[in-house]
Amino acid sequence: MRRTAILSVILLSAATLAIGFSPASAQPRPGLAQDCCGTPAAWTTGNKDALGTSTTPGSKVWYTVANGVLSEVFYPRADVPNTQDTQYVVTDGSTFVDLERDATEHAVTMPDERSLEYTVTNTAKSGKYRITSSYVTDPDRDSLMVRTRFQSLDGGTYKLFLHANPSMAGGGANDDLWWDAGSGALMASGTENLFGQTTTITSAMRVSSGFSAHSNGYAGAGSDCLVDIRADRQLSNSFDGLARPGNGVHCGQIDVGADTEFTVALGYGDSAGTAQAAAGGSLDAGFGAVQGKYRAGWNAHVGSLKPAPASVSGDAELRKAYHVAAMALRAAEDKTHPGASVASLSTPWGEVVNGDTLNDGYHRVWGRDLYHQATGLIAAGDTAQARRMAEFMWRRQWIGTPTPGDGTTYPAGSFPRYSPVSGIEGATPHQLGCCEQLDQNAFAIVLASLTGLTDSGTYDKIKVTAEHIRTTGPATTERWEEQHGLSPSSVAAQIAGLRAAADIARRNGDDASASTWESTANAWRGNLEPQTVTTSGHWPGGRYYERLDRSGNPNDDDQICFQEGCFFERDVVDFGFLELVRLGVLPADDPTVAASVRPTAAAHDGNAPLQVTLPTGEVYFHRYIHDNYGESTVDCQGWPANGQQRFGRLWPVLSGERGEYELANGRPAEVYLRSMARSANAGGFVPEQVWDRADVSCFGLGRPTNSASPLMWAEGQYLRLAQAMSGDAPRVGGR
Numbered sequence: 001m002r003r004t005a006i007l008s009v010i011l012l013s014a015a016t017l018a019i020g021f022s023p024a025s026a027q028p029r030p031g032l033a034q035d036c037c038g039t040p041a042a043w044t045t046g047n048k049d050a051l052g053t054s055t056t057p058g059s060k061v062w063y064t065v066a067n068g069v070l071s072e073v074f075y076p077r078a079d080v081p082n083t084q085d086t087q088y089v090v091t092d093g094s095t096f097v098d099l100e101r102d103a104t105e106h107a108v109t110m111p112d113e114r115s116l117e118y119t120v121t122n123t124a125k126s127g128k129y130r131i132t133s134s135y136v137t138d139p140d141r142d143s144l145m146v147r148t149r150f151q152s153l154d155g156g157t158y159k160l161f162l163h164a165n166p167s168m169a170g171g172g173a174n175d176d177l178w179w180d181a182g183s184g185a186l187m188a189s190g191t192e193n194l195f196g197q198t199t200t201i202t203s204a205m206r207v208s209s210g211f212s213a214h215s216n217g218y219a220g221a222g223s224d225c226l227v228d229i230r231a232d233r234q235l236s237n238s239f240d241g242l243a244r245p246g247n248g249v250h251c252g253q254i255d256v257g258a259d260t261e262f263t264v265a266l267g268y269g270d271s272a273g274t275a276q277a278a279a280g281g282s283l284d285a286g287f288g289a290v291q292g293k294y295r296a297g298w299n300a301h302v303g304s305l306k307p308a309p310a311s312v313s314g315d316a317e318l319r320k321a322y323h324v325a326a327m328a329l330r331a332a333e334d335k336t337h338p339g340a341s342v343a344s345l346s347t348p349w350g351e352v353v354n355g356d357t358l359n360d361g362y363h364r365v366w367g368r369d370l371y372h373q374a375t376g377l378i379a380a381g382d383t384a385q386a387r388r389m390a391e392f393m394w395r396r397q398w399i400g401t402p403t404p405g406d407g408t409t410y411p412a413g414s415f416p417r418y419s420p421v422s423g424i425e426g427a428t429p430h431q432l433g434c435c436e437q438l439d440q441n442a443f444a445i446v447l448a449s450l451t452g453l454t455d456s457g458t459y460d461k462i463k464v465t466a467e468h469i470r471t472t473g474p475a476t477t478e479r480w481e482e483q484h485g486l487s488p489s490s491v492a493a494q495i496a497g498l499r500a501a502a503d504i505a506r507r508n509g510d511d512a513s514a515s516t517w518e519s520t521a522n523a524w525r526g527n528l529e530p531q532t533v534t535t536s537g538h539w540p541g542g543r544y545y546e547r548l549d550r551s552g553n554p555n556d557d558d559q560i561c562f563q564e565g566c567f568f569e570r571d572v573v574d575f576g577f578l579e580l581v582r583l584g585v586l587p588a589d590d591p592t593v594a595a596s597v598r599p600t601a602a603a604h605d606g607n608a609p610l611q612v613t614l615p616t617g618e619v620y621f622h623r624y625i626h627d628n629y630g631e632s633t634v635d636c637q638g639w640p641a642n643g644q645q646r647f648g649r650l651w652p653v654l655s656g657e658r659g660e661y662e663l664a665n666g667r668p669a670e671v672y673l674r675s676m677a678r679s680a681n682a683g684g685f686v687p688e689q690v691w692d693r694a695d696v697s698c699f700g701l702g703r704p705t706n707s708a709s710p711l712m713w714a715e716g717q718y719l720r721l722a723q724a725m726s727g728d729a730p731r732v733g734g735r
Helices: 225-232 272-285 288-303 315-332 369-378 383-397 439-451 456-472 488-507 511-532 576-582 591-602 653-666 672-680 711-725
Strands: 030-033 049-050 063-068 069-074 084-090 097-099 103-107 118-124 127-138 143-152 158-166 175-179 185-194 197-207 213-218 238-242 248-254 259-269 561-562 563-568 611-613 619-620
Touching: 049 118, 049 248, 049 315, 063 127, 063 225, 063 456, 084 127, 103 315, 103 439, 127 288, 143 272, 143 288, 143 511, 143 653, 158 185, 158 197, 158 225, 158 272, 175 213, 185 248, 185 272, 197 248, 197 272, 213 225, 225 248, 225 456, 238 288, 259 272, 259 456, 272 288, 288 315, 315 369, 315 439, 315 672, 315 711, 369 383, 369 439, 369 711, 383 439, 439 488, 456 488, 563 619, 576 591, 576 653, 619 672, 653 711, 672 711
Parallel strands: 030 238, 213 238
Antiparallel strands: 049 063, 063 069, 069 084, 084 097, 084 158, 103 118, 118 127, 127 143, 143 259, 158 248, 175 185, 175 238, 185 197, 197 259, 213 248, 561 563, 611 619
């Protein structure tokens, strides 16, 4: 990434971009930056164009890329980010200062679609230069390596700076930064209380050619080297460290010419020595050797899975999405706590989320998401990882005694809303969330059954959980974690869970419990229509499944409330009832399910209909009408900004669910698989949401929003549908 005529490229953080402070001095000032403590930290967009980690368990670094530049880097766990962002800054020394993220057009490619490896090419909008960066983590060390090529495209001379905004141990407000002259490394360190333990994380950033100049400062303050360079097109300060911990940034100048290549190594450890050893060891090994080993590991992993099925193997677009999905699910698994796979290596709308301290974002472990990831892995042939997920749920997340959550107490036999990758041990009530959702309890039982985790010790726990479901259900907080009541999707999961528990009970000689749970499951199945199917609804025909009912009377005038107002329960719909077929509770051709499809698809909340077919043929679905978990149509700000006219957008995972329903009825599902593949971002990842309005140009119709990409639940669904179309996917339940 460098070189054009006097190029100055800097890697920098989102929090520093728009600040316009004057530099601390027009002359170099060695020593410590004094203007503590920096602007509030923030994370970056949840739409990750690239991510990666080695397949080796000993290398505990995960990287992400967003908007063309390095974003969160996780270490030593998949739920602890240590970087806000890192990017280059380029200047000609006299007329301009460019931030790589903002001043370039980004192109993301995969050198090998069977390796989770990315190259990002950023070409200046001015046409002056090009920066090409390839990313891998070192399979043998706790380090990230970035090989960068800087090219001057117009014959100009440029200065290049690498600008980084660390966020050590999960937060950016308490970092110490310094220059280590002995190793030529930009150092950062932070200590936080994480998951019940005092944790110190240190990073060392080095470049193969050496930094020709350096500085440390506070984000957005005069000591921030971006502010410094913007003032007079050169790096005037040279601070060796910070006077006090704060939201620090540091940068190093890298000498570049017309066409220059170099390697950046970012090493991590629990001390300065271990971090320096990681970075230095990777540089000594060389990018080519590290890249070769990284790629070989991923090639071997993909080769160990089932071959891409016929539904995708002959189509480059569908096949790439399949391979990326399989690799993304492997990458989401923590390496210290096997089976703990995060929902996403991102923070939804992170650009408007405070990053001073650890924000869990989606790098947490939901039992529901684990189930959907695991069934995708089973479909793809990775039964070992699916089994590890089941073991994690029952060994690390299962609650045996009442445990405080966030504003709730989880009872014995339950599972938390989510947990850190280490499970419930050491987690704060906030880190376990609120509130209990019985479908997650049930999915843990179903997954135990699917993976053969039916030993007597596990059954002892399953028995407690099944009894808890029987005596507490079926009303619960539904799968979107927002409303409590009788939800067809959640009831379907509980019925499937009780049936699976009955099967496991019989394997363990407990026929009495098996009969009790089957009786309850059958009773709940019989109550589904009278309790959740309205005959007086607003949508075409008036008879269909509701999204949720609190009283068990689907024809009363009870209302359900959202940001935009309150509406009759009978008029609020979603496609969650398809779970009744997907989980084997009802036959595929059930007439009430079939009759509910058309009115649900037609439902409209003033923003868009629940089902949307794009002009290019893709078919997508909203979660439910009146959903507000998304961007504002007024200013495009994400959900955490709490703006006006927020609406949930289209969820590609729901296209996959619909595809499985169509397949079960003997109808083609290719349009739903292709819709999921075409929703993917530049890195091939299926996002949580895509944009739904042609008349509001926040993102582009059908393109990923800033919520979260990849959503691992969606990646698992893609694998399931692809295999199901070829007749090979895990089946749950049955009548």
